[in-house]
Amino acid sequence: MIRFEHVTKSYPDGTTAVDDLTFEVAEGELVTLVGPSGCGKTTTMKMVNRLIEPTSGRILLDGEDISGLDPVQLRRRIGYVIQQVGLFPHKTVLDNTATVPHLLGRPRREARARAAELLDLVGLDPSAYGDRYPEQLSGGQRQRVGVARALAADPPVLLMDEPFGAVDPVVREHLQNEFLRLQSTLRKTVLFVTHDIEEAVRLGDRIAVYGAGRIEQFDTPATVLGAPATPYTAEFVGADRGLKRLSVTPVEPGDLEQPPVVRLDDPADRAAGRLSADGASWAVVLDADGALHGWVPAAALTGAPAAPADGTGPGLRKRAPQGATVRDHARRMDARLPLGAPLRQALSTMLQHDAGWVAVQDGDHFLGVLTPARLHTALRRATTADAANVARDEVSLDTVPGPGVPAPGPAG
Numbered sequence: 001m002i003r004f005e006h007v008t009k010s011y012p013d014g015t016t017a018v019d020d021l022t023f024e025v026a027e028g029e030l031v032t033l034v035g036p037s038g039c040g041k042t043t044t045m046k047m048v049n050r051l052i053e054p055t056s057g058r059i060l061l062d063g064e065d066i067s068g069l070d071p072v073q074l075r076r077r078i079g080y081v082i083q084q085v086g087l088f089p090h091k092t093v094l095d096n097t098a099t100v101p102h103l104l105g106r107p108r109r110e111a112r113a114r115a116a117e118l119l120d121l122v123g124l125d126p127s128a129y130g131d132r133y134p135e136q137l138s139g140g141q142r143q144r145v146g147v148a149r150a151l152a153a154d155p156p157v158l159l160m161d162e163p164f165g166a167v168d169p170v171v172r173e174h175l176q177n178e179f180l181r182l183q184s185t186l187r188k189t190v191l192f193v194t195h196d197i198e199e200a201v202r203l204g205d206r207i208a209v210y211g212a213g214r215i216e217q218f219d220t221p222a223t224v225l226g227a228p229a230t231p232y233t234a235e236f237v238g239a240d241r242g243l244k245r246l247s248v249t250p251v252e253p254g255d256l257e258q259p260p261v262v263r264l265d266d267p268a269d270r271a272a273g274r275l276s277a278d279g280a281s282w283a284v285v286l287d288a289d290g291a292l293h294g295w296v297p298a299a300a301l302t303g304a305p306a307a308p309a310d311g312t313g314p315g316l317r318k319r320a321p322q323g324a325t326v327r328d329h330a331r332r333m334d335a336r337l338p339l340g341a342p343l344r345q346a347l348s349t350m351l352q353h354d355a356g357w358v359a360v361q362d363g364d365h366f367l368g369v370l371t372p373a374r375l376h377t378a379l380r381r382a383t384t385a386d387a388a389n390v391a392r393d394e395v396s397l398d399t400v401p402g403p404g405v406p407a408p409g410p411a412g
């Protein structure tokens with residue numbers, strides 16, 4: 001755990017880089033520090049491993065004031081990843097990664113074995129890359145080596161200063177995903193500096209939004225985006241913060257709509273009767289295991305005139321023959337996502353499948369569907385809940401917009 005208590009850093013020329021900073025990073029938590037250039041993020045970070053000393057205030061690591069610790073000992077407990085990676089050019093990738101464990105007294109063979117494991121962990125096959133020199137790697141691969149090297153001594157704390165800043169956006173997103181996967185198992189205490197709000201939102205359990213030398217807001221990504229505390233934060237996170245919030249708002253059971261559901265092996269006439277009783281024009285079709293198979297229009301089940309699926313014009317369906325099942329009329333649709341997935345993924349899945357809804361499943365079990373109107377309501381509810389600091393299902397909105405469940409697919 002890292003705790004800042006009233007920490008100020010003024011440089012001899014009179015610049016106050018950090019002004020009376022108080023905050024805490026819990027054990028296993030990833031906190032992103034985000035803000036414009038020169039606002040004090042790097043200064044904050046470098047005070048944790050004592051590359052910079054505060055002018056006043058104190059910093060505690062697991063309850064210990066770091067000013068009383070030997071800086072070399074302190075740095076062994078803290079992994080440090082920077083944008084310019086700083087690999088030794090004349091050492092191989094494996095030796096670069098093994099350097100710290102070796103320095104810490106591990107026998108060379110053991111340190112190299114551990115380094116190979118770490119390279120594997122960050123997605124670099126040690127047999128393919130271990131013997132290369134840093135100049136023989138891409139920028140993204142060098143960043144991975146930087147992360148592996150920082151993890152080599154298994155420090156409980158990681159400081160990361162724009163570690164993915166020097167690579168293109170596609171590689172960057174890839175590295176972010178890999179790092180999130182790693183962090184979900186390693187659970188290091190991480191302070192992560194970035195000037196990119198998207199990166200801060202994607203990675204952070206909490207975000208510290210910096211103004212000049214001060215934290216303007218320190219909260220979860222959802223709250224920072226949904227309820228910016230100050231006009232400065234609102235401007236920094238951007239006018240499209242509602243859209244960004246889609247990435248950090250999970251689908252919850254209360255968001256889902258419950259259209260009629262039929263099974264593949266249900267008799268067609270019985271399914272048709274149910275739909276007609278419900279006044280529904282279509283139903284979700286599940287397979288025998290309760291997972292999504294697709295959907296079926298009521299008209300197809302009853303044999304009523306229906307537009308063909310290719311949308312070329314009106315058509316006339318024959319009445320379903322005796323013994324027909326839903327399977328004979330069902331249309332496949334694969335727009336599905338797990339409960340808890342972000343709303344952004346729901347929207348993206350709908351667009352990808354050109355569908356008016358997406359099925360939400362718990363494992364293989366169908367729970368309900370999310371429609372564009374429901375998605376909008378979920379987002380509004382989440383934003384209102386965060387502002388009022390209550391659970392999302394405690395919020396009732398004045399109006400629930402939307403015309404109901406649109407039929408899926410182009411035939412709808």
Ligand SMILES: Nc1ncnc2c1ncn2[C@@H]1O[C@H](COP(=O)(O)OP(=O)(O)OP(=O)(O)O)[C@@H](O)[C@H]1O
Nearest residue numbers: 011013015017036037038039040041042043044195
């Ligand atoms: N050695 C120094 N002497 C004087 N001023 C300094 C020194 N180091 C940093 N500063 C100033 O302190 C302020 C904060 O710098 P810092 O590097 O912490 O910002 P930052 O938020 O990390 O910026 P960036 O995103 O550009 O890296 C800046 O105004 C900077 O010019």
